[in-house]
Amino acid sequence: MRGFWKDRDPPFLCIRVCSPKRGLPQRDDPQQIYKQHETEKKRQYSSRVMEIEHRAFTSLVFTTTGGMADECCRYHCRLAELMSTKKGEPHTPTISWIRTKLLSILKGSLLCLRGSRTPRRRQIANIRNNDLEWLSWT
Numbered sequence: 001m002r003g004f005w006k007d008r009d010p011p012f013l014c015i016r017v018c019s020p021k022r023g024l025p026q027r028d029d030p031q032q033i034y035k036q037h038e039t040e041k042k043r044q045y046s047s048r049v050m051e052i053e054h055r056a057f058t059s060l061v062f063t064t065t066g067g068m069a070d071e072c073c074r075y076h077c078r079l080a081e082l083m084s085t086k087k088g089e090p091h092t093p094t095i096s097w098i099r100t101k102l103l104s105i106l107k108g109s110l111l112c113l114r115g116s117r118t119p120r121r122r123q124i125a126n127i128r129n130n131d132l133e134w135l136s137w138t
Contacts, residue, residue: 004056004078011056012049013075014041017106019064034069037061062106076102 004011020033041059049057061069068076080095087094 004082005058011058012045012053013058013060014045015060015062015106016041017062017064017110020067030063030067031070033063034061034067038069038071066103 016037018033018037020030038059038061041061042057046057046059049055058071058075059069060072060075062072076095076098080091080098083089083098084091084094
């Protein structure tokens, strides 16, 4: 990914997935929520990355409902543009493919970190002690 934004080293990407309804006032619209999270990420990492690493910093903010911040949308459009140019494919299917893949990766990561929320089946410890007469058909 050299030269992603300019003729610089690869960008430093920082991903945040937030819930739009948790921990923030209900009156905020999605753009304010995205801006708040982007600003917080930039405040934490941007100066270090640009001064010490000498790389571009890109904050990718997603919501649990599937929304993306402005900077994240610009990143996806630029990535789709580079990929479609390289492969000679149209822009629209390429960006669709990128979003699908990214959401499946984020969903899988969240599942690994948090675990499944579906109820687990109980294992029957000793099947011989259970009454299974209802299974006989004779």
